[in-house]
Amino acid sequence: MAEAQNIPVGSTTAGSIAVAAESTVATRMSAPPSFDVADFPVPHGREEEWRFTPLERLAGLHDGTAVATGTALKVAIDAPEGVTVETVGRDDARLGRAGTPVDRVAAQAYSSFEQATVVTVPKETVLAEPIRIAVHGEGGTAFGHQVIELGAFAEALVVIDHTGDAVLAANVEYVLGDGAKLTVVSVQDWDDKAVHVAQHNALVGRDASFKSVVVTFGGDVVRLHPRVAYAGTGGEAELFGLYFTDKGQHQEHRLLVDHNTPHCKSNAVYKGALQGHDAHAVWIGDVLIRAVAEGTDTYEMNRNLVLTDGARVDSVPNLEIETGEIAGAGHASATGRFDDEQLFYLMARGIPQAEARRLVVRGFFAELVQQIGLPDVEERLLAKIDAELEASVVEASA
Amino acid sequence: MATLEIRDLHVSVEADNATKEILKGVDLTVKQGETHAIMGPNGSGKSTLAYSLAGHPKYTVTSGTVTLDGEDVLEMSVDERARAGVFLAMQYPVEVPGVSVSNFLRTSATAIRGEAPKLRTWVKEVKEAMERLNMDPSFAERNVNEGFSGGEKKRHEILQLELLRPKLAILDETDSGLDVDALRIVSEGVNRIRETGEVGTLLITHYTRILRYIKPDHVHVFAGGRIVESGGPELADKLENEGYEAYTKGGVTA
Numbered sequence: 203m204a205e206a207q208n209i210p211v212g213s214t215t216a217g218s219i220a221v222a223a224e225s226t227v228a229t230r231m232s233a234p235p236s237f238d239v240a241d242f243p244v245p246h247g248r249e250e251e252w253r254f255t256p257l258e259r260l261a262g263l264h265d266g267t268a269v270a271t272g273t274a275l276k277v278a279i280d281a282p283e284g285v286t287v288e289t290v291g292r293d294d295a296r297l298g299r300a301g302t303p304v305d306r307v308a309a310q311a312y313s314s315f316e317q318a319t320v321v322t323v324p325k326e327t328v329l330a331e332p333i334r335i336a337v338h339g340e341g342g343t344a345f346g347h348q349v350i351e352l353g354a355f356a357e358a359l360v361v362i363d364h365t366g367d368a369v370l371a372a373n374v375e376y377v378l379g380d381g382a383k384l385t386v387v388s389v390q391d392w393d394d395k396a397v398h399v400a401q402h403n404a405l406v407g408r409d410a411s412f413k414s415v416v417v418t419f420g421g422d423v424v425r426l427h428p429r430v431a432y433a434g435t436g437g438e439a440e441l442f443g444l445y446f447t448d449k450g451q452h453q454e455h456r457l458l459v460d461h462n463t464p465h466c467k468s469n470a471v472y473k474g475a476l477q478g479h480d481a482h483a484v485w486i487g488d489v490l491i492r493a494v495a496e497g498t499d500t501y502e503m504n505r506n507l508v509l510t511d512g513a514r515v516d517s518v519p520n521l522e523i524e525t526g527e528i529a530g531a532g533h534a535s536a537t538g539r540f541d542d543e544q545l546f547y548l549m550a551r552g553i554p555q556a557e558a559r560r561l562v563v564r565g566f567f568a569e570l571v572q573q574i575g576l577p578d579v580e581e582r583l584l585a586k587i588d589a590e591l592e593a594s595v596v597e598a599s600a
Numbered sequence: 601m602a603t604l605e606i607r608d609l610h611v612s613v614e615a616d617n618a619t620k621e622i623l624k625g626v627d628l629t630v631k632q633g634e635t636h637a638i639m640g641p642n643g644s645g646k647s648t649l650a651y652s653l654a655g656h657p658k659y660t661v662t663s664g665t666v667t668l669d670g671e672d673v674l675e676m677s678v679d680e681r682a683r684a685g686v687f688l689a690m691q692y693p694v695e696v697p698g699v700s701v702s703n704f705l706r707t708s709a710t711a712i713r714g715e716a717p718k719l720r721t722w723v724k725e726v727k728e729a730m731e732r733l734n735m736d737p738s739f740a741e742r743n744v745n746e747g748f749s750g751g752e753k754k755r756h757e758i759l760q761l762e763l764l765r766p767k768l769a770i771l772d773e774t775d776s777g778l779d780v781d782a783l784r785i786v787s788e789g790v791n792r793i794r795e796t797g798e799v800g801t802l803l804i805t806h807y808t809r810i811l812r813y814i815k816p817d818h819v820h821v822f823a824g825g826r827i828v829e830s831g832g833p834e835l836a837d838k839l840e841n842e843g844y845e846a847y848t849k850g851g852v853t854a
Contacts, residue, residue: 542657548693550654551704551760552682552711561707565698565743 204332204529235302239266239313242306242444243311251305254484254516256452259423261343261397263307270314272310274342274368279321280334285358286322296320296349297315301403301429302326302374304458307569308401309425311345311371318347325353339368339396346372350386354379354407359576360386365420376411380434385413387579392420392584401427406466408434415574416472418445418453419586425454432463441470442574443485444567444583446590449478456486457502465497473505473570475563475587479512483536487519491528507536507566509559534543560591602632602669602685602767604653604800609664612653613643622648623666624825630768630800637803637811637836640822641844646804647691649822650772653802654688655681656805668768683712689757692819696744701756702726704744705763712764729762732792734785751782758789769793770802775810787813808840821846 203583230250233242244265247251252264262268279287290296297318303309321333335348352358356379364370378384398421406412418424430439439459447453459468475482487502506515519533540562548558567587571580604844611623622645630636640646643773650657653666654661655678666685676684697702705726710716717725730739733755745753754774761769771790775783791814793799803814811833813818818836820827821844 527711541694543694544696546654546656546678547690547696548704548708549678550682550688550690551708551764552679553707554679555677557707557711558679561699561704562696565696568698 205324213331231304235304236309237298237302237312239306239309245306247411251456253514254482255314255425255454256423259397259452260307260399263310263369263397264397266310268310268343268369268371270316270345271342273340274344275346275370276340277319278336278338279319281321281334281354282329282331282333284324285328285329285333286297286320286324288320288322289317290320291317294318294320296351297375297526300349300377300405301401301431303373303401304427305401307371307399307425308373308430311373311400312347314345314371315347316345318349320349320351320464323356323358324354326355327353328357329359332361335360335362337362337364337370339364339366339370339392339592343369344371346370346450347374348372349377350384351377352379352384355381356560357383358385360384361579362388362398363384364388364390364392364398367395368395372401374400374402376402376404376412377406378405378412378433378437380408380410381511382407382410383434384411385415385576387415387417387530387576390416390418390421390424390426392424394422396421397423399423399425402429404428404430405437406430406432406437410434410440411440411599413440415576415579416441416443416455417422417441417583417586418455419590421451421453423452423454425452425456427456427458429458429460431460432466435465437463437466439466439468441468441472442570443470443472443474444570445472445474445483446587447474447476447481447483448593450480452484452485454484456484456487456488458490459502460490460498461489461491461495461500464495464497467503468500470502471570471573472503473567474508474515475507475509475566475590476513476515480541481513482486483513483515485515485517487535489531489533491521491523491525491531493524496527497529498525498531500532501532503534505535506564506594507540507563509540509563516537556591560588563591564588602710602798602800603665604628604630604673604768605665606653607665609649609652609666610662611648612660612662613648613658614660619706621662621826622659622825623652626826628820628827630802632800633794633797634818635794635801635807635814635816636722636801636818636820638688638820638822638827639805639808639814639836639839642806644822645825646806646822647772650688650770650802650804653681653770654678658695667776669806678790682766687761687766687769689754689761689769689771691773691776693748693753693757695746697746699744700741701744705740705760708760709763713739726763729759732762733759733789735759740828742781750777751779754778754782754786754796755789761793765793766799767800768800770804772804774803775807783810791815808836811836821847
């Protein structure tokens with residue numbers, strides 16, 4: 203897709219590169235990070251971090267009125283041998299190390315959860331099979347906390363599936379020891395009514411590699427904060443995201459990569475397709491290169507494909523650089539309409555309309571899906587994309 | 601025998617909140633095995649004719665008929681026209697990011713032929729067709745038209761023509777932007793299809809240059825949205841010598 207393709211009405215693609223003495227990423231939040239919900243005022247919706255989010259659809263997660271119900275979620279964890287899975291209380295010392303809640307809902311989750319899950323892969327353990335975490339919503343409200351920790355030089359793939367219907371606020375921590383390699387695939391395949399607000403904090407050890415694949419298809423409101431910081435030099439983070447925002451859905455991904463350590467890398471690629479009236483996708487890509495982080499190499503990109511009228515994209519990449527001694531830094535954002543000329547070209551070769559759309563949308567996601575590098579996940583994603591398109595065709599012809 | 605019949609075709613476009621009539625009564629019959637050159641100055645409506653026949657949504661047919669073997673082409677959707685045997689080689693083929701040429705060709709051939717071609721024979725068929733057009737095998741793995749040079753785009757169009765074997769091939773300014781070598785290769789491709797005797801060809805061009813490689817049976821001069829003169833190949837020679845001036849005077853602008 204061409205960079206300068208027609209930007210749909212009702213879309214914003216703003217970007218900025220700030221070279222600042224003081225972090226605007228930090229100062230444009232309405233309160234400093236805190237574990238205590240009382241440190242955050244109830245948002246009114248005009249704050250920088252809330253201005254795209256429909257607060258009235260958060261089921262009270264933002265204003266203290268949401269109350270946990272007993273059987274909101276069914277969580278099943280399938281872990282290979284050698285992995286420890288524990289349920290721990292609030293006072294466990296391993297909680298809260300990877301990052302601090304940055305907004306009121308994350309702090310609410312941290313203030314309200316009763317038990318946390320800690321999954322540990324011991325040092326030098328290389329898992330041949332993935333750890334599978336199935337989170338199924340049973341219709342209630344829940345506050346969650348999960349820690350996934352890899353010891354030094356451990357390697358693991360974690361697949362987290364969210365299905366069913368729930369109101370969920372959660373914090374998820376990924377703690378990577380030196381030289382560890384962790385890939386996490388988080389799939390938000392919720393039913394239509396679900397509300398899911400979560401902060402994902404990754405703390406990447408020295409020479410460790412973290413790969414996050416965030417896939418959002420379902421839910422009424424999904425608002426995720428994937429965040430990365432580094433505990434030592436030589437760390438790498440890849441943040442991949444794929445979303446398919448349907449009629450009436452709000453899907454918001456707010457990334458932050460905090461280059462707080464020299465000689466670390468990050469690469470973020472998020473791609474989304476939107477279809478239907480009031481489909482709303484928000485992508486915020488904050489990358490902060492602190493003064494100490496010499497030798498940083500970072501790139502972030504967001505692409506959106508708007509398939510129908512009535513959908514809206516807000517895409518805001520923000521790169522903030524406090525040192526000139528870096529290897530590379532870049533960002534890109536583009537939002538394009540589904541191109542009628544592409545459709546005509548394919549149909550003029552005998553390809554029926556539905557199949558032509560499928561080809562174009564698959565093509566749009568293909569490069570990203572290949573980069574994910576997990577064949578069974580790739581197949582699943584492509585199948586899911588096809589199903590989303592199928593559903594839209596059925597809806598359009600109904 | 602496949603026959604395309606165009607009768608009193610009127611076509612309009614919407615531009616600046618106004619409806620503008622571009623085709624003002626086109627009559628033309630193209631039979632299987634025949635080659636018709638449609639020549640005319642810029643803005644005469646030649647490309648509108650091509651895109652209207654293929655069913656581009658930008659163009660509205662306000663009156664007239666188009667039939668292929670008696671079937672009403674205007675009633676068909678774009679893909680139905682292609683499957684009925686209408687092929688448009690485009691002047692400006694569109695990029696389709698993330699879709700490889702090989703995937704595109706196979707999907708298209710499957711749609712046109714009504715069943716997926718057998719993989720082994722298909723691979724051979726594509727490879728040989730590409731060789732004939734001097735296309736490197738790596739071409740198949742590139743994304744459709746993405747980063748293609750002008751010549752590569754046109755060769756890719758003719759490759760599709762060879763593989764899809766339509767009843768009616770409309771070549772919209774296939775010669776534009778080609779150097780002599782590329783023009784020769786592309787023309788040889790078109791001639792291979794013509795020599796089968798199974799295709800009617802509508803060759804739309806601004807220049808007479810391509811007619812040295814592809815010999816038309818009939819030449820039509822297009823001006824002001826209709827055919828204003830028809831003749832044999834000798835008409836092209838006249839245009840070569842005299843240009844379009846005689847046809848653009850009298851209120852019809854180039």
